[in-house]
Amino acid sequence: MPFLNPGGHDFIGANLDGWGILQMVFAIVYTLVLLVLCALLWKQRNHPIIRMRKIPMAIAAVLVLHVYLVIVLIVYPLNGYFPCNAEFWIMSIYLPIGVGLFQAQNQQLLLISRGQQVLLTQDVYKPLPSGKTRWQYYRNKFIIWCKSSKEQDAFEGFIALGMLVQFLGSLLIYVISRKFNAYGVVSQPTTQALCRRGWEWAPSIIWQAAWNYIAGPYLLWKIRMIRDIYNWRLQTTLAILASLPGTPFWLAAVYSNSLNGVSKYWVPPMWFVPGLITMQMITVLSALFQVWRSQRQAKEVDGALNEFAIKKHVGIAGPNASIMTTSTKTKNSGSSRVPMKAMEDCLTSNGLEYNAFYHFCTTKTFNGENLVFLDRAIKFKLEWHRIFNLLNVSPDTARLSLYRDAVDIYLTLIWDKTANYPINIPSNISRDLNTLFQSAAAIIAANRPASPRLGSNVTPWDEPADPFNSVGDHPLRPMLRRSLDKSSATEISESELVPQLDPSDPLYNFSVPAHFDDTCFDAAFASIKHMMWEQPYQDFMKSKRNSASSA
Secondary structure (H helix, E strand, O other): OOOOOOOOOOOOOOOOOHHHHHHHHHHHHHHHHHHHHHHHHHHOOOOOOOHHHOHHHHHHHHHHHHHHHHHHHOHHHHOOOOOHHHHHHHHHHHHHHHHHHHHHHHOHHHHHHHHHOOOOOOOOOOOOOOOOOHHHHHHHHHHHHHHHOOHHHHHHHHHHHHHHHHHHHHHHHHHHEOOOOOOOOEOOOOOHHHHOOOHHHHHHHHHHHHHHHHHHHHHHHHOOOOOOOOOHHHHHHHHHHHOOOHHHHHHHHHHOOOOHHHHOOOOHHHHHHHHHHHHHHHHHHHHHHHHHHHHHHHHHHHHHHHHHHHHHHHOOOOOOOOOOOOOEEOOOOOOEEOOHHHHHHHHHOOHHHHHHHHHHHHHHHOOHHHHHHHHHHHHHHHHHHHHHHHOOOOHHHHHHHHHHHHHHHHHHHOOOOOOOOOOOOOHHHHHHHHHHHHHHHHHHHHOOOOOOOOOOEOEOOOOOOOOOOEEOOEEOOOOOOOOOOHHHHOOOOHHHHOOOOOOOOOOOOOOOOOOOOOOOOHHHHHHHHHHHHHOHHHHHHHHHHHHHHHO
C-alpha cells in the first residue's frame, strides 16, 4: 500500500493510503485527547481562578470548531464520498459560528477588565422580570435586558444575532443554487470538484474573515494595556493570531491553480487545521494550567499551616505564636508568605494600602468583587455595633433598615441571579444566605428603581468617595471609619444617627427574619478572607517586593 495515492484527492474512490489512514488515526486520537481535556475543564468550571472566563462558552467554541476540524481531516480519505451540499453547510455554519463563539469568549478578558473598574463606583445589580402572564414575563425580561444589560450581555446578544443572520443567509443560498438542489434558480448543476468553487462559498468565508480580521485585531488593540498575572492577555493574543493564516491559504487553494499540486493531498480546508488546533489547545490548556497552579499553591499553604501547627504543638513555635501573625515559607518555592494579620490590617486601617490592593485585584487578578465584599461586610458589622452597642437603641428601630442594607450586599455581590460578579463561596454558605435574603431580594429586584438608592453605594454608611484618593484613573473609597462614643452620640438626635427606611421602599413592611443578626455574613466573610489571603494578597505583596527591588 503506497503512502500517497498517485491520484490524490480526485473524487474517485476512497483514499485508504498511508496519508489517508494517518489523518483518520490522528482525528480519532486527537478527539479523545480533546474530550478528556474538556471534561477536566468542565469539572473545574466553577473554580474561582477560571470562572470568570465563561468556561461553558469556551468549551462550546472548542467543540463546534472540532466538528469542523474532524470533518476536514476525513475529506481526503473519503475522497468524494462526502457530499458537496454537506460540506457547504459545515463550511457555512460550523466554521463561522465556531469562530464567532471563540471570539466572544476571547472578549471576556476585555469585558471583565472593564467591569471590575466600576465595582466600587456603581451600585448595580440585574433586576428580575415580573408579570401576571407568561407573555408579560418574557416581554418584561426582554425589556430589562435591553435597558440594563451590561456590555458583556450586549456583545453576546450581538454574537447570537450574527449567528442567526449567518444561518438565514446560508439557507437562502442553499435554496436558490442549483449546485445543491434541483429546484434552485441560479447557477447550474456541476461536478463534485467544481461544486466546491463559486460565489456560494463567499458569504461563509466573509463572515469567518470578519471575526478573524476585524473583531480579532480590534480586541488585540483594546487589551494591549492589560497586565494580568495569569498571562490571560498573552493567551488571548496567541489564540487570535493563530486564527489568522488559514483564510488566505484557503482562498488561494480554492480560487487559484497555483496550489493544485498541493491540494491533491492537502485539501483546501486543511489550511485551517493548524490554527484550529492551536486555538483549541491554548483555550483549554491555559485554563487547566491556571487551575493546577492555584491548587498547587493551595496545597503549599495547607502544608505550611500544618507544619506550623506541628511546631506549635511540640513547642518550637512558642506558646503565643499564631499563624495570623507569623510568616510561613512553602517547601517548594521557599518564598515567604505574608501573614493573615497584614491583610486584616490592610482591610481595616490602611487606606492607601487598601487602594493599592484593590487596584491590583481589579486590574491583575480580576477578583475585586471579593475585596469589595470583605469591605462591605466589615462596615456592616461596624454599623450594627454603632447602632446597638454605642447608641443602645431599640432593636425594632433599626433592624429593618440594617436588613435592607444587608439585602443590598446580597443583591450586588452574592446572589448569582442579580450580581454581575458574584463572590465565590461554598454551596452550604450560599444556601444559608439564600434562605435569609432571597425572598426580600426578589421583591427589590422585581421593583428595581431607575437609579440606585439615593446616597448609597451598596451600603448607606459609606463615606463619600474622594476623587483624589485613587490609584491611576479609578476613584476608590477612603478607609475613614466613623468613631462615635456614647458621649458624642448624646449631642445628636437619634433620628440622625439611626438609619430610617423610606416608606416608599419595597421592604418597608417586610417582616425581618428572626435569625437575622450581625453574624449573617461571618461564614462567607471567613471563606472569602482566606481565599483572598491564600493567593491574591500573596501575589500583591510579591508584586510590591518586586517593584521595590527594581526601583
